[in-house]
Amino acid sequence: MADFIPHTPLETKEMLETIGVSSLEDLLAPYPKEHVLPDLSDIPSGLTESSLMRLMKSMAARNRAGGSVPIFRGAGAYDHFIPEAVSPLVTRGEFLTAYTPYQPEVSQGLLQVIFEYQTAMANLFGMDISNASVYDGATALAEACLVAHRQEGRTAILISEGVDPDIARVVKTYVEGVGCTLKLIPLVSGKTRIEDVMSQMDAQTACFVGAIPTFWGTVEDFSGFADALHQNGSLLILHANPHSLAVLRPPGSWGADLATGEGQPLGIPLSGGGPYLGILTAARAFMRKIPGRLVGKTVDREGRAAYVLTLQAREQHIRREKANSNICSNETLLSIQALVTLSLLGPAGFREAAEGSMKNARKLRARLLSVPGVSPVWEDTPFFHEFVLEMPMESKKLSRLILSEGFLSGLPLSGYSSPGGENRMLWCATEMRTEEEIENLGRALEKVLVRHGGNKS
């Protein structure tokens, strides 16, 4: 029912006359006649705003989302606190409905905000520089691996099993095209052993990729990794959850050459999977080798501080097939969202939120372990806000049963290779969970196990 076309019938007539045609359909003359104005009978009639809202609300209501089910699942997407001021700021039309800031004189606000985002990410990851964003965490890591590959054309990418297996699959999709292969480095008690990396390293090793924390929640010690890799002419890439970097040692401090992350935990709603935010940071030596937009500070003709898109000679619109990447549109609005969130929380609030996640995760673990039949997979391996437990039932079934009790359980790990497994779940608690929710989840689990008789241990 809507079409967002402002023309009055009289205006349309005048315009057609100016052009020198007699009807709108005449404008289709350059198109092949046999195909124009096709049958659209399988497209429904247009809706009014109110009927659209009614329809979409009824669809939304069929999802079991955070507003109605407490979320104890993470695995790459997290239910974090988002200050109320974030949405009104990022939905301002000047940000929301702008295009890429090609004309700097009328895009200074956008450019400065991106510059500030680059600063916040560089500081958070402990790296020299950050780009303006890529699509998501998985493609950020894939792009970083391609940077490593392009260094000298080496084709082997060593990747720790600590990296989300689903992200590793995206990396595989990306790097296979240019002839690279992934080699998995196993996790032993939740940790990647440097000797396993070194034994796999050879003249074809472009890089090693590790995770902070691992997909399975564990926190690693990457001491010595950078030196060992650099001696072999290989790069260290660390993929980090930015929320964890409020408290965990950042990639730059481990000597990473490139560091990536999924920015969703920084104030971006879960939204069923996107749009999210690909964070890509690097040591300065890679400034001209990384993909994506970069905003730099300069001066205008009167010497006033000004911001511009810079180092564009890396990009597709200049270099075409020789560009560092094909990326054009990125995730600018989400980068603004992350920056606004961090600015509202400040370093203290950001740290409190991360510590809140860690405290709740420990409470959750203790409560779940008090349920008969639930056992730990690792005893003392340090973890951030996620952990794997052995459950007394097939995990997908258990997940469904807990969902019908009104909770989103840990991620079922059946189908995942070790440390995943048939009966294992990856649990998560963020600062958003309450003691009451944790206790109620514990009771729901007990109830489900009693009623459906989990295999006793």
Place this chain on the structure above:
Amino acid sequence: MTIRENSEERSARPDMHPTLWEISRSGARGVRPPVVSGSPAFGIPDVSMRETPPGLPELSELEAVRHFTNLSHLSRGVDTHFIPLGSCTMKYNPKVSDKVASLPGFSDLHPRTDPEGMEGLLEAMGTLSDLLRSLLGMDGVTLAPAAGAHGELTGILIARKYFEARGETSRKVILVPDSAHGTNPASASMGGMVVRSIASKPSGHIDTVALEKVLSDETAMVMITAPSTLGLFEEELSEVVRLVHKVGALVYMDGANMNAFLGVLKPGDLGFDIVHINTHKTLATPHGGGGPGSGPVGVKSHLVPFLPTPVIQKTDRGYSFANPDDPRSIGPVRSFLGSTGVLLRALSYVLLLGREGLPKVALYALLNANYLKKRLEGVLPGEGPGLCAHEFVLSAKPLSAYGVHAGDLAKGLLDAGYYAPTIHFPLIVPEALMIEPTECESKSMLDEFADDFSRIVERASSHPSELLAAPARTPVSRPDEVLAARDPVLKDTTVSGGQFRKN
């Protein structure tokens, strides 16, 4: 809108806003996160803990709100200005679509929820796939790609897998017209293919004779932008498609310009095997100052098995995920289902317009482009008198005699209260200005723009120095791009956050 010829304007320009770090006050607090009790003993060895806090700004909530609000005033969006950026389709982004994406149930849905807990989202995404399949005239659609270029890479990888499956591994060449967007050749090399450029005829159309010469059994695919970046419909498209298929290669449509076809022409009917569209152009999802976008890809039946995972399928019990382990798939191209927050907006737009409204989009996009083209006829040289599609390209070449270039005209337009057209693209037109008004602008806006544009071109010859000094009414004058690239300053060093122990 008039150009104020007031040289005092410039000196009246205030200094730029301080950065977050410049206004940061040690100890200031903004919003508090939830309070969680419990012991801060986390059992993580010191070696893996952060030593110094990250360099983040410390502000009150009001200071942060003011900072971002004031910065927003220094940018231009569709909500505030006419943005005639060619090939970017800067149409109105309906507010109701934003509202839909933010509904509880969608915005707070965890992407790894069990399928039975995301029936509503699956139905929304399944419905959108069906609608796009119909509008594109294709047999299968993936909603995964995060932008147009990501859709192109997906298409390249699909073509690659398709030929691998057929044992035709020597097909490695992707042909790209010289008028194509830079993402086309860049996507092809990212997918490990070899790129060859094909020269256009002086008219801007594909030269079928030249094309036939380079087609061979090594050709994997030809990427065609339709309508082209010159706003032209390929006059010999059916012949191009026939020639490419004759050698066993595929034809790809870069559908960034799909606004010209929406509801009036289906790419599938034209013979394309693969097509991507940009929802942030054609389907009115906001571009957010550089993204998020979304680039759904449609394919014909022979390519459906190669689509990226996850795949949504329709069963008699509604929409669900198909088996994720089909070895023929190219695999996932990003995390999760897709940029669902963007796709929900695209779905809302298609549902609002429906079968009556969708063809009007293309018809009025053509009307506005042809009207503006006519109004600017004779002001600068263009492609000639024929009809254009959704956009048209002018050349500022004649102004070179006065030392004025396309970029200078763009700056004049900024002063006149517009965003600028796309400049220096397509590369085959010297001093190109690519103008796309979209269906959403009114006749009065187009008339005003045409008047201002004509006057600026006139002054380019009568008072060139004025244009070379433009813009005078913007927050800053022209930034020094050479300086920016020489010794790049890519972050604010007011507060250093990067100092940690090195191991």
